[in-house]
Structures are given as structure tokens and as C-alpha cells.
Amino acid sequence: MNREQFQKELDYGTAMALVREMLEEGVISREEFTRIDTMYLDRYCPVFRRIELPEARQE
Known part of the structure; x- marks a missing residue:
């Protein structure tokens, strides 16, 4: 993974959090x-998409 794609992963993860x-x-x-x-x-x-709706989490 290059630096640009890594930054996209971070940005997506931060936004979705x-x-x-x-x-x-x-x-x-x-x-x-x-x-x-x-x-x-x-x-x-x-590339790495992980969506977890809060209702779907197992705690």
C-alpha cells in the first residue's frame, strides 16, 4: 500500500468513526x-472497508 492509499484509509476510518x-x-x-x-x-x-452498525456489534 502506498502513502496516498494509506492516507485514504485513515481519512475514511476517521470520518466513519x-x-x-x-x-x-x-x-x-x-x-x-x-x-x-x-x-x-x-x-x-x-481498500479495507469495515462497517459495523452499532446494533450489529457483539459486546
């Missing part, structure tokens, strides 16, 4: 989460 927190706090809906994720996938094109 914030969006996930917004979903968990009820600030956005699941549908909004999905739309935002799609937008960031198009923008960052991450």
Missing part, C-alpha cells in the same frame, strides 16, 4: 448513515 458515533447517539438515522457511508466510499475508495 464520527458518523458511527452520531448514529449511536441518535443524531442521524440508519438510512442517513448508509448515505454518508456511500458518499465517503466514493470519495476515499478504501
Whole structure:
């Protein structure tokens, strides 16, 4: 992985961590989460995509 792709991975992960927190706090809906994720996938094109909806986590 080159430096540019690594930065894209970091940017996507950071953005989605914030969006996930917004979903968990009820600030956005699941549908909004999905739309935002799609937008960031198009923008960052991450190789390693890991989406976990809070409801799907096993604690």
C-alpha cells in the first residue's frame, strides 16, 4: 500500500468513526448513515472497508 492509499484509509476510518458515533447517539438515522457511508466510499475508495452498525456489534 502506498502513502496516498494509506492516507485514504485513515481519512475514511476517521470520518466513519464520527458518523458511527452520531448514529449511536441518535443524531442521524440508519438510512442517513448508509448515505454518508456511500458518499465517503466514493470519495476515499478504501481498500479495507469495515462497517459495523452499532446494533450489529457483539459486546
